[in-house]
Amino acid sequence: MTGPNRSTAVMQRRVEPHDSLDDFPTPPWATRALLEFLVQQGFTAGGVAREPAANRGHMVRPLSEFFDRVEASDVHDYGVGYPVQDYLFGPDPDAVDWTITNPPFRLAEAFIARALRTSREGCAVIVRSAFLEGIGRHDRLFSVRPPAFVLQFSERVVMHKGRLSAKGSTATSYCWIVWLHEDQHLSGTTELFWVPPCRARLERSEDYPENTPTEAHEEGLQW
Secondary structure, three states: OOOOOOOHHOOOOOOOOOOOOOOOOOOOHHHHHHHHHHHOOOOOOOOOEEEEEOOOOOOOHHHHOOOEEEEEEEEEEOOOOOOOOOOOOOOOOOOOEEEOOOHHHHHHHHHHHHHHHOOEEEEEEEEEEEOOOOOOHHHHHOOOOOEEEEEEEEEOOEEEOOOOOOOOOOOOOEEEEEEOOOOOOOOOOOOOEEOOOOOOOOOOHHHHHOOOOOOOOOOOOOO
């Protein structure tokens, strides 16, 4: 008698039903890692960002530490007061400086397409690293509009379905994909970076309403 198959290939599958909200909140430290990278690339704090899949606001809060204003909304009402809006429905919204989000995986390409049209400086999505694969996605997206940066996390970003927690583990790998406005991405090439271990430094105890991380630094970041 054989036990359950716990191979990495099986564990990495995060398949959601077609009508799923794909509710996997992003740990705030992972968003701070992106913002820290943007600072290293010469971008300064301020301006307006949009988070169109805001969920319960776990990405909005670190974005608010960097941007002057964050336009947050979601297609579902998670009870935190954000406007309920379908980002993909209707005409394009007014442009903002940056669009930064964790899109539903099956809708990620559509989110990216709209974000590219409505972001003055750039847009970034955190996705499973497997999103980089696929002939169709290469032909439709990456070969047509190459991202400026791919930021692969060297430590695992733990995302639990339906809740944010400092505890737990995952076999799923995540990365940030960053596009810059065409006027700022003149080379047309994609640079790959590894995000070094940074959770212990960028995580804060107040990030987790119900679970306090054991390694959180409470002094915070200074942009």
